[in-house]
Amino acid sequence: MDNVQPEGKKQIALNIVNAKSKHKGFGAGSIDLNNVSPVIIDGGEAVIDIGAMHAKSKVEKGIKFSTNREDVPAGRQVWLVWVAVDRTVEGQFYAGLTACEMWIDTEARRGWKILADHVNKLDASLKRKVIVEGLGTVEKAALQSLLIAHNAEWWAASPQELKAALSE
Numbered sequence: 001m002d003n004v005q006p007e008g009k010k011q012i013a014l015n016i017v018n019a020k021s022k023h024k025g026f027g028a029g030s031i032d033l034n035n036v037s038p039v040i041i042d043g044g045e046a047v048i049d050i051g052a053m054h055a056k057s058k059v060e061k062g063i064k065f066s067t068n069r070e071d072v073p074a075g076r077q078v079w080l081v082w083v084a085v086d087r088t089v090e091g092q093f094y095a096g097l098t099a100c101e102m103w104i105d106t107e108a109r110r111g112w113k114i115l116a117d118h119v120n121k122l123d124a125s126l127k128r129k130v131i132v133e134g135l136g137t138v139e140k141a142a143l144q145s146l147l148i149a150h151n152a153e154w155w156a157a158s159p160q161e162l163k164a165a166l167s168e
Contacts, residue, residue, distance in 0.1 A: 041079040046142040063111040072112045075103035082125035093157035096125035
């Protein structure tokens with residue numbers, strides 16, 4: 001979640017090109033994904049897994065996903081949480097937080113998720129929204145613990161709405 005770029009490297013950004021934009025080179029009209037990190041919550045444990053940015057987190061590798069929940073009757077619930085970090089003159093803080101549900105059956109190598117929901121929640125996180133519906137108290141506690149352990153100063157500077165959402 002730290003945004004340190006090696007010197008001389010261009011920042012990676014997702015370009016948005018439409019009829020209204022006039023593309024003017026690298027990074028023009030882009031969404032900066034350098035300020036968002038994916039967290040996987042599985043079995044009450046929260047970990048930062050950058051592979052989830054491309055649906056290749058540790059729990060997703062080797063899994064064939066379906067949009068039909070009935071295809072994964074013996075699956076376990078796993079959460080992908082998009083955590084966006086913002087910066088002000090006072091410093092950085094956790095700004096957006098959105099949770100996406102998945103069900104994964106590792107033995108059968110099958111899973112369920114709605115990719116459109118994951119993309120929409122990523123967008124919502126970047127827009128500083130806090131959406132944690134569905135997360136249980138164990139998952140919220142694990143996520144809160146991870147965020148504090150990762151950077152207690154960012155946690156302290158985070159909006160009360162975000163802190164309250166993980167304390168409920």
